[in-house]
Amino acid sequence: xxxxxxxLPQLALDGVMRQRDDAAQPLALVxxxxxxxxxxxxxxxxxxxxxxxxxxxxxxxxxxxxxxxxEYEPDQIEHWQQFLAAWAYRFSSQVSLHYPRVLLLEVQSxxxxxxxxxxxxxxxxxxxxxxxxxxRITLAPNPVAARMLANAYDGLAVDDEAALxxxxxxxxxxxxxxxxxxxxxxxxxxxxQLGQVLGxxxxxxxRRFPATVLNHLDTLLGQRRLALEFFNPPxxxxxxxxxxxxxxxxxxxxxxxxxxxxxxAAYLAGRDAGVQRFTLHLQHAVGEDTLVKxxxxxxxxxxxxxxxxxxxxxxxxxxxxxxxVVRLVAEDLPTFVPSRQExxxxxxxxxxxxxQLRERLRARLGDEALQEVRAHADHRPECAWRLxxxxxxxxxxxxxxxxGWLLPAPQPLVESGLRILAGPERIESGWWDGGxxxxxxxxxxxxxxxxxxxxxxxxxxSELVLQGWF
Amino acid sequence: MMGxxxxxxxxxxxxxxxxxxxxxPPLGVQPTxxxxxxxxxxxxxxxxxxxxxILLANDGSGELQLLWPSLARLTQAGxxxxxxxxxxxxxxxxxLAAGVDMARLAVVxxxxxxxxxxxxxxxxxxxxxxxxxxxxxxxxxxxRRLQVAAETGETxxxxxxxxxAAVNPSPAALRLTLEGNPPQLRVLKCRGGLAPTAPxxxxxxx
Numbered sequence: 001x002x003x004x005x006x007x008l009p010q011l012a013l014d015g016v017m018r019q020r021d022d023a024a025q026p027l028a029l030v031x032x033x034x035x036x037x038x039x040x041x042x043x044x045x046x047x048x049x050x051x052x053x054x055x056x057x058x059x060x061x062x063x064x065x066x067x068x069x070x071e072y073e074p075d076q077i078e079h080w081q082q083f084l085a086a087w088a089y090r091f092s093s094q095v096s097l098h099y100p101r102v103l104l105l106e107v108q109s110x111x112x113x114x115x116x117x118x119x120x121x122x123x124x125x126x127x128x129x130x131x132x133x134x135x136r137i138t139l140a141p142n143p144v145a146a147r148m149l150a151n152a153y154d155g156l157a158v159d160d161e162a163a164l165x166x167x168x169x170x171x172x173x174x175x176x177x178x179x180x181x182x183x184x185x186x187x188x189x190x191x192x193q194l195g196q197v198l199g200x201x202x203x204x205x206x207r208r209f210p211a212t213v214l215n216h217l218d219t220l221l222g223q224r225r226l227a228l229e230f231f232n233p234p235x236x237x238x239x240x241x242x243x244x245x246x247x248x249x250x251x252x253x254x255x256x257x258x259x260x261x262x263x264x265a266a267y268l269a270g271r272d273a274g275v276q277r278f279t280l281h282l283q284h285a286v287g288e289d290t291l292v293k294x295x296x297x298x299x300x301x302x303x304x305x306x307x308x309x310x311x312x313x314x315x316x317x318x319x320x321x322x323x324x325v326v327r328l329v330a331e332d333l334p335t336f337v338p339s340r341q342e343x344x345x346x347x348x349x350x351x352x353x354x355x356q357l358r359e360r361l362r363a364r365l366g367d368e369a370l371q372e373v374r375a376h377a378d379h380r381p382e383c384a385w386r387l388x389x390x391x392x393x394x395x396x397x398x399x400x401x402x403x404g405w406l407l408p409a410p411q412p413l414v415e416s417g418l419r420i421l422a423g424p425e426r427i428e429s430g431w432w433d434g435g436x437x438x439x440x441x442x443x444x445x446x447x448x449x450x451x452x453x454x455x456x457x458x459x460x461x462s463e464l465v466l467q468g469w470f
Numbered sequence: 471m472m473g474x475x476x477x478x479x480x481x482x483x484x485x486x487x488x489x490x491x492x493x494x495p496p497l498g499v500q501p502t503x504x505x506x507x508x509x510x511x512x513x514x515x516x517x518x519x520x521x522x523x524i525l526l527a528n529d530g531s532g533e534l535q536l537l538w539p540s541l542a543r544l545t546q547a548g549x550x551x552x553x554x555x556x557x558x559x560x561x562x563x564x565x566l567a568a569g570v571d572m573a574r575l576a577v578v579x580x581x582x583x584x585x586x587x588x589x590x591x592x593x594x595x596x597x598x599x600x601x602x603x604x605x606x607x608x609x610x611x612x613x614r615r616l617q618v619a620a621e622t623g624e625t626x627x628x629x630x631x632x633x634x635a636a637v638n639p640s641p642a643a644l645r646l647t648l649e650g651n652p653p654q655l656r657v658l659k660c661r662g663g664l665a666p667t668a669p670x671x672x673x674x675x676x
Contacts, residue, residue: 373559405560405561406559451532470532470564
């Protein structure tokens with residue numbers, strides 16, 4: 001087996017940074033009681049100002065005032081780790097969160113699909129960068145070795161046991177993941193690298209150090225197996241972004257929306273699912289959430305398309321009160337079926353599938369704007385068509401000539417010089433459903449040469465009522 | 471100046487001479503279904519991947535009789551046809567009788583600028599065989615957008631407009647006026663050739 005280790009060195013900071021649209025702004029995460037606030041993490045811009053983790057907020061404030069702060073929240077780390085595990089689930093069915101801020105992936109079984117490893121690794125890096133997480137990636141034949149190599153290397157791939165032993169032998173003692181006191185004891189014995197430790201008699205090591213040290217070294221060398229618990233992806237997607245100020249226009253909501261939707265797309269790809277309906281909750285300081293429901297006719301998972309659809313719905317929205325939190329909930333996640341495409345399609349390469357076009361139109365113009373006209377077996381012209389319903393079972397009578405255009409509602413025919421071309425044709429129907437009609441239809445030609453379809457209601461005078469144009 | 475020798479190549483390089491028939495040959499023939507009209511048009515049918523403008527005195531003056539054969543051919547070939555902002559409801563029985571597959575016909579209800587947007591999207595997407603639109607108050611700019619979208623998506627675009635628009639110039643590749651009594655077509659402009667001066671009889675459709 002081959003294990004990839006993805007180490008996420010600044011998960012908390014990345015989680016906060018990716019929700020802000022200005023990456024260049026100095027930012028520090030702080031924690032601790034109000035009297036003694038301590039910087040936990042700083043971004044590169046803040047580091048350039050001289051801020052360091054471990055400084056107190058007061059000391060940092062003396063150095064520079066122009067930096068933003070955010071609360072350091074340990075449960076956010078957990079959240080982002082879960083999210084990234086869901087993302088990684090796409091690449092391997094065995095994803096473990098055994099170590100904090102680390103994803104372990106068994107990749108040997110999926111190397112055939114995503115491999116070879118350099119291409120696979122490049123893809124992982126590209127996607128993580130796209131998602132906004134800094135990372136270090138290593139590959140080793142066992143999970144513990146992969147994790148410990150990530151302490152010292154980035155991008156190192158060791159794929160057989162012999163090479164692993166050679167690499168591990170050169171690994172410094174303090175990068176081995178041993179408890180601090182044991183590592184210190186080994187260093188005081190004059191040992192610098194793992195190779196020197198392995199040169200010692202095993203019995204001596206067992207006598208001088210607790211059993212955990214030998215156990216750890218054995219798992220590191222692959223002589224003992226580490227029992228890992230694997231990640232199970234959640235059944236639905238629910239994620240929120242807290243805005244650090246009140247937002248009153250939908251324009252300012254587009255950035256968090258884009259983030260949420262690209263996260264949704266990453267999650268969907270991991271589950272090999274699509275989304276058919278999702279809801280955007282806009283939470284306000286007071287009052288009920290504003291809900292924006294986005295519904296699609298088919299399951300989709302393309303981030304760009306989902307974003308554009310959601311934006312279409314947003315543009316029609318009047319934000320009633322300032323928004324503080326945007327939350328995306330998707331519970332209906334049907335299996336994603338890629339649309340079928342012809343191999344020898346004559347259409348241009350950049351063409352957009354009809355399904356996407358249909359969703360675009362519905363998003364901008366409203367759900368009712370796009371319809372299909374279906375024939376319905378009824379003699380009354382008003383009842384002879386239906387919008388977006390499947391063909392009714394009855395047989396259609398195509399024999400008499402009908403006009404191509406039907407007026408939405410009949411109206412009096414006010415034209416002069418009419419000439420009757422055909423008729424009358426009696427249509428008498430609908431006595432059973434209250435829409436009783438008794439009409440004599442004529443095809444008449446106007447002076448301008450248009451052909452109209454007009455009727456006289458039987459027993460109600462002689463004026464012609466226009467119902468369609470040929 | 472009389473004796474100055476002007477090199478033809480130089481003039482061509484400076485683009486001071488317009489060369490006829492400089493565009494690429496048509497992609498594929500899109501017959502209109504009317505033999506006389508096909509014969510009169512330089513492309514042997516509708517200009518493919520371009521906007522055609524049909525100018526009418528009134529809606530319902532026979533535009534369906536003109537277009538139905540093409541729409542029937544496209545829908546039967548599995549292509550989608552979209553009507554954007556149609557003034558009336560298509561009567562399915564009549565469209566079916568004309569051979570149009572109603573399952574391949576989509577109706578978009580959008581007026582004004584929304585209608586233009588929808589028509590442009592449909593043309594540009596390349597997933598439709600033909601797009602019929604009824605632009606109201608569309609200016610030269612809007613029509614040019616539609617024309618470019620039709621070229622991008624390689625889709626047949628039809629703009630049905632009132633007869634009054636005939637006096638204004640238009641970027642459409644083909645401009646026709648449809649006269650009702652007797653039914654005949656006049657070609658105002660056709661790209662790739664001279665417009666025939668004589669009206670084209672549409673044939674009897676009564």
